[in-house]
Amino acid sequence: MKYKDAIKLHRKNLGLTQEELAKLVDWTQARLSNYERGIREPTQDDLELLAKAMNLTMIEFLCLEPQSNKLTAQEKELLTISRQLPKSVQALLLDLAQNLATKQSS
The missing domain is CATH 1.10.260.40 (lambda repressor-like DNA-binding domains)
Structure with a gap:
């Protein structure tokens, strides 16, 4: 392709x-x-x-x-909401999500 x-x-x-x-x-x-x-x-x-x-x-x-x-409906909603936030807040949310994902996989 x-x-x-x-x-x-x-x-x-x-x-x-x-x-x-x-x-x-x-x-x-x-x-x-x-x-x-x-x-x-x-x-x-x-x-x-x-x-x-x-x-x-x-x-x-x-x-x-x-x-x-x-994307699921929930993933689309998260993406839509995150796009409305300032880049600095997006970075904080990404860091939080990564930390939560790491804890879930442990």
């Missing part, structure tokens, strides 16, 4: 607009659009950033391993 197709497929599976995904990786919507249309080729770092933002491994991102990428 071509990079442009993988980006668009996963973005749509997650129910994200180009603008929403671009904000998650701190890009412009135009930059993401150029990648999806094949006008520009993403770098390895760009691909890794996109995969991480979509909570995918690189193997999953490149469609070498099937997985359902649909």
